[in-house]
Amino acid sequence: MKGAGVFLALALALTLQTTLAGVSVAGGAAVNLVLVAVVYVALAFGAVTGLLAGTVGGLVQDALAGGIVGIGGLSKTLVGFIVGVLGAHFIVSQPLPRFVMFVGATVVHELCFQSLYALAEARSLQMAFTEVLTQAAINGVIGIIAFQIVELGPGLLQRRRTSGATIGRRHY
Amino acid sequence: MLDIRQRTGYLFVALMLGHLILISAQVQSKSGVPVLETVTFGFFSRIQGAAAAVVGGVRGGWGNYVDLRGVRTENASLRQQVGDLEVRLQEQRALAARTARLQELLDLRGSTSLATLAAEVIAGNPIPGMLTVTINRGSADGVQPDMAVIAPRGIVGRVVGPVTSHAARVQLIIDRYAAVGAITERSRAGGMVLADPGGDPPLRMDLVGNNSDVRPGDVVVASGVDGIYPKGFVIGTVESSEKGRELHRDITVRPAVDFSSLEEVLVVLVPARGAMPAEPADAAGEAGE
Numbered sequence: 001m002k003g004a005g006v007f008l009a010l011a012l013a014l015t016l017q018t019t020l021a022g023v024s025v026a027g028g029a030a031v032n033l034v035l036v037a038v039v040y041v042a043l044a045f046g047a048v049t050g051l052l053a054g055t056v057g058g059l060v061q062d063a064l065a066g067g068i069v070g071i072g073g074l075s076k077t078l079v080g081f082i083v084g085v086l087g088a089h090f091i092v093s094q095p096l097p098r099f100v101m102f103v104g105a106t107v108v109h110e111l112c113f114q115s116l117y118a119l120a121e122a123r124s125l126q127m128a129f130t131e132v133l134t135q136a137a138i139n140g141v142i143g144i145i146a147f148q149i150v151e152l153g154p155g156l157l158q159r160r161r162t163s164g165a166t167i168g169r170r171h172y
Numbered sequence: 173m174l175d176i177r178q179r180t181g182y183l184f185v186a187l188m189l190g191h192l193i194l195i196s197a198q199v200q201s202k203s204g205v206p207v208l209e210t211v212t213f214g215f216f217s218r219i220q221g222a223a224a225a226v227v228g229g230v231r232g233g234w235g236n237y238v239d240l241r242g243v244r245t246e247n248a249s250l251r252q253q254v255g256d257l258e259v260r261l262q263e264q265r266a267l268a269a270r271t272a273r274l275q276e277l278l279d280l281r282g283s284t285s286l287a288t289l290a291a292e293v294i295a296g297n298p299i300p301g302m303l304t305v306t307i308n309r310g311s312a313d314g315v316q317p318d319m320a321v322i323a324p325r326g327i328v329g330r331v332v333g334p335v336t337s338h339a340a341r342v343q344l345i346i347d348r349y350a351a352v353g354a355i356t357e358r359s360r361a362g363g364m365v366l367a368d369p370g371g372d373p374p375l376r377m378d379l380v381g382n383n384s385d386v387r388p389g390d391v392v393v394a395s396g397v398d399g400i401y402p403k404g405f406v407i408g409t410v411e412s413s414e415k416g417r418e419l420h421r422d423i424t425v426r427p428a429v430d431f432s433s434l435e436e437v438l439v440v441l442v443p444a445r446g447a448m449p450a451e452p453a454d455a456a457g458e459a460g461e
Binding site for chain 2 (some may be wrong): 047048051052055068069070071073074077078081116120122
């Protein structure tokens with residue numbers, strides 16, 4: 001069940017990411033939905049699942065992107081592991097800590113990702129911190145929304161079904 | 173059993189290494205070769221270098237060991253050869269020396285009108301104090317007692333009995349019981365050469381009057397008056413000559429023959445004729461002195 005959920009989350013994130021590729025938000029900083037999914041899985045299921053999800057998601061994303069396969073995988077594996085470990089040691093159940101976690105994970109991911117590319121291409125590291133922070137903020141928001149949807153969604157649906165049935169009985 | 177945290181850590185490290193390898197396989201170095209290939213080649217080249225060094229060391233050590241064994245064997249063989257060659261060299265030297273001595277004997281035989289017989293010294297004196305040698309010629313070769321025995325440098329001694337068919341004993345002139353009638357070559361002063369046991373030189377010349385002219389360095393030869401030794405053959409050289417307390421001079425004579433290395437001699441095949449008076453010339457010379 002957990003594996004299917006993780007697989008589903010990654011597939012959904014990759015699908016949305018590829019669908020939304022090239023769509024810039026807030027001045028060119030693209031959102032990284034696969035990273036959001038990895039952080040989410042790591043927070044929800046722990047370090048092992050997080051790093052495995054990071055590996056799979058990153059490698060698939062690298063393969064689809066056409067760059068150096070492994071850099072995204074390594075970065076997301078690292079992020080998944082760190083987030084999973086931190087999530088196990090700290091209480092990250094409120095939106096603010098989760099937001100901070102998403103922001104931090106995005107920064108670490110971008111730092112690692114850009115550094116590895118700079119290393120691979122034998123050039124100096126040139127990071128656009130504004131874009132990174134913007135992407136981190138957007139990823140955080142999306143992540144919080146994802147958590148809210150997953151956590152609150154079933155309850156809302158249940159309440160709507162319950163309230164709908166009552167109204168129906170009233171109408172009928 | 174591994175803790176869950178340990179397993180997570182191991183999994184993390186494994187995945188990170190896997191990613192690094194994957195990235196390295198795609199990233200090219202400055203030389204255009206993939207980093208993975210470069211790192212792998214560099215890593216395994218070190219291992220190969222170390223392995224080659226170990227193998228080379230072992231091979232070298234083994235080779236040295238084998239070579240050492242070969243060298244040892246070769247060394248032993250060469251030592252054997254050197255030993256054999258030294259023996260052969262000594263044999264050749266001895267042969268050359270013997271040839272030279274025989275040549276001297278031949279020269280002596282050619283220079284004298286006396287009938288001689290070459291003989292080889294085959295044994296030394298059997299009794300301490302008795303200075304005799306044994307030669308390999310005997311009665312079958314015509315050797316008889318009291319025959320003179322000479323060497324290229326001078327008189328050796330005389331044959332003393334018994335004489336067997338193929339061997340004979342020779343009394344050296346340095347034997348305590350030997351005596352040779354002698355004169356000095358320069359002044360013709362006559363006397364008798366006797367052994368001086370324990371003396372140095374081992375011969376002395378007696379019966380030479382104090383008035384005789386005998387000096388150190390004078391050559392002493394056989395006078396022939398004893399009937400054994402042929403006249404004129406060298407006995408030795410006067411080493412010291414002093415006036416004696418009585419009638420005769422005290423004269424020491426250094427023998428001409430080196431008796432310590434006596435190997436080949438000539439036997440004068442002239443039977444002893446007994447003591448005879450000195451020849452007139454000698455007698456006149458002696459009288460004049």
